[in-house]
Amino acid sequence: MNDISVGIIGTGKYAPERRLTNQQLESMVETNDEWIVSRTGIRERRIAAPEQATSDLAYEASVRALEAAGITADQLDLIIVATITPDMLFPSTACILQEKLGAKKAAAFDLSAACSGFIYSLASATAFMKMGMYRRVLVVGAETLSRITDYTDRNTCILFGDGAGAVVLGEVAEGRGFKSFELGADGAGGELLRLCGGGSRMPATEQSIADRRHFIEMNGRDVFKFAVRVMGSAADEALAKAGISKEDIDLLIPHQANIRIIQSAIERLNLPQEKCMINVDRYGNMSAASIPMALAEAVEEGRVKEGDTLVLVGFGGGLTWGASVLTW
Ligand code: ACO
Numbered sequence: 121m122n123d124i125s126v127g128i129i130g131t132g133k134y135a136p137e138r139r140l141t142n143q144q145l146e147s148m149v150e151t152n153d154e155w156i157v158s159r160t161g162i163r164e165r166r167i168a169a170p171e172q173a174t175s176d177l178a179y180e181a182s183v184r185a186l187e188a189a190g191i192t193a194d195q196l197d198l199i200i201v202a203t204i205t206p207d208m209l210f211p212s213t214a215c216i217l218q219e220k221l222g223a224k225k226a227a228a229f230d231l232s233a234a235c236s237g238f239i240y241s242l243a244s245a246t247a248f249m250k251m252g253m254y255r256r257v258l259v260v261g262a263e264t265l266s267r268i269t270d271y272t273d274r275n276t277c278i279l280f281g282d283g284a285g286a287v288v289l290g291e292v293a294e295g296r297g298f299k300s301f302e303l304g305a306d307g308a309g310g311e312l313l314r315l316c317g318g319g320s321r322m323p324a325t326e327q328s329i330a331d332r333r334h335f336i337e338m339n340g341r342d343v344f345k346f347a348v349r350v351m352g353s354a355a356d357e358a359l360a361k362a363g364i365s366k367e368d369i370d371l372l373i374p375h376q377a378n379i380r381i382i383q384s385a386i387e388r389l390n391l392p393q394e395k396c397m398i399n400v401d402r403y404g405n406m407s408a409a410s411i412p413m414a415l416a417e418a419v420e421e422g423r424v425k426e427g428d429t430l431v432l433v434g435f436g437g438g439l440t441w442g443a444s445v446l447t448w
Contacts (some may be wrong), residue, residue, distance in 0.1 A: 123202075124291045125292050125297040126246045126250060126289055126298055127290070127291075128287045128415075129287065129289065129290040130186075130287065130288040132185030132186070132416055133184065133284065133327075133413045135413070136282050140162055140165050140167050145277065149278075149353070154215045156406040159378075160278065160279060160378045160404075161371060162194045162378075162379075163289055163401045164402060164403075165280065165281055167266045168264045168267075173264060175216040176205075178213060178217050178286065178333075179259045181284035181285055182284075185288050188288075189288035189369075191256060193221040194222065195225075195256055196255075196258050197226055197227070197247060197256050198254045199214045199218050199227070199228040199257070199260070200244060200259050201214040201229075202229075202233065202237030202238045202259070203262050203408055204230075204263065204268075204408065204437070205267055205268055211312055214230050214260075223318070223356075226258070227254075228445075232320075233440045234407055235374075235410065235436025235440075236296075236303070236313035236438065236440040237408035238410075238432075238438070239303070239411065239432055239433075239442030239444055241259045241304055242432040244303040245257040245289050246301070247393070249289065257290075258286060258287045258288055259286065260284060260285070260287075261342065261408035261409040262283075262288040263283065263407045263408055264288075264404070265280035265281060265336070266280065266281070267429065268334065268335055269335060269336060276337075276340075278404075280336070280405050280406070281403050281406050284365045284409050284410025287412060287415070293348040296448070297446060299361075299364065299445045300361035300445045301358065301444050302357040302447045304350070309342075311339075312342050313336070313437035314342055315334070315336035342373045344381065346439060347435045348385075350383045350439075350441040351384055351385040351433055352388035355388070357431070358443035358444055359431065359445055366391070367390075369389065369391060369430075370395065370425075371397060371418060371430050372389060372430075372433070373431070373432045374434065375410050376400035376403065376404075376413075377405045377410070377435075379398070382398060385433065389431075397414045398421065411432055428448040430446050430447075431446075432446070
């Protein structure tokens with residue numbers, strides 16, 4: 121075991137140019153801007169261009185993160201891509217990204233934990249590094265959810281967007297970096313949020329396409345209740361493991377699914393509003409990309425200073441949840 125401190129040494133993000141606004145959605149399904157904003161806080165989301173796949177978004181975010189970290193791709197030892205919208209079933213999006221970046225010495229794999237995927241990936245990368253296996257790891261959350269969203273279903277199509285966020289992990293000074301991780305899963309709730317078509321249980325057939333089984337299916341109300349419960353408890357657990365109290369949080373970076381779920385986490389942690397990063401209004405829910413995008417944006421906006429205590433927390437399909445406490 122290597123008793124090194126592991127932290128984030130560079131961040132980057134990428135959002136596709138095309139915007140899909142609530143007004144545009146009004147002409148696609150029976151909905152309205154007022155309903156969407158009051159129930160979700162979302163005003164617009166980004167949509168990948170037809171020629172862009174998840175690895176293309178991941179590549180743009182990764183180039184920026186590598187530049188911020190001041191290292192080149194050939195110095196990477198490992199690439200983990202958290203995604204539920206890989207370019208294809210295999211090879212992994214991480215392998216496709218490895219080739220695009222020219223990260224010849226890096227091992228590469230995808231991690232599937234839906235919206236919790238980025239935190240699961242950070243924990244995995246940190247474990248590899250603490251074990252002494254790798255020194256520099258690229259962790260990416262990247263999604264093209266627009267490809268698995270049913271734009272005839274008003275319950276889901278208003279929620280999701282495309283984007284990517286990336287971080288480079290490296291050794292940092294003692295006392296800095298990740299202090300704790302809390303990961304969890306409840307497979308019994310898997311049917312609340314899933315995509316059935318195209319897997320080994322339901323290969324693509326004319327019937328599966330006609331039945332619209334290649335899109336996200338969600339029980340919004342139950343996911344909402346679960347999210348409110350675990351966002352608070354996961355953050356509490358991660359804080360307790362790190363020996364840090366709520367009062368010491370400088371910035372909360374929650375999964376950006378719904379403003380009301382974020383508000384409940386803010387209240388549970390007793391935080392003033394300005395100590396929470398919120399960009400769900402501009403991007404919607406980008407699953408595994410939401411937290412790294414919000415983090416990269418917070419860094420760009422100068423909202424993260426050396427020595428700050430950050431809490432990352434998310435939940436998603438699986439069901440899964442995850443939280444981490446780190447000192448910047
Ligand atoms: N526009 C107008 N009306 C709508 C819309 C819409 N877009 N969508 C649903 N409604 C209607 C419903 O049909 C329902 O009508 P009814 O009462 O006549 O049946 C009414 O609005 C209320 O619906 P609810 O589902 O109760 O609305 P709720 O307040 O729960 O908000 C929402 C729905 C926004 C989906 C909420 O439940 C939510 O955010 N859930 C969590 C979703 C989430 O975080 N998913 C994470 C996915 S992450 C991943 O792993 C990919």
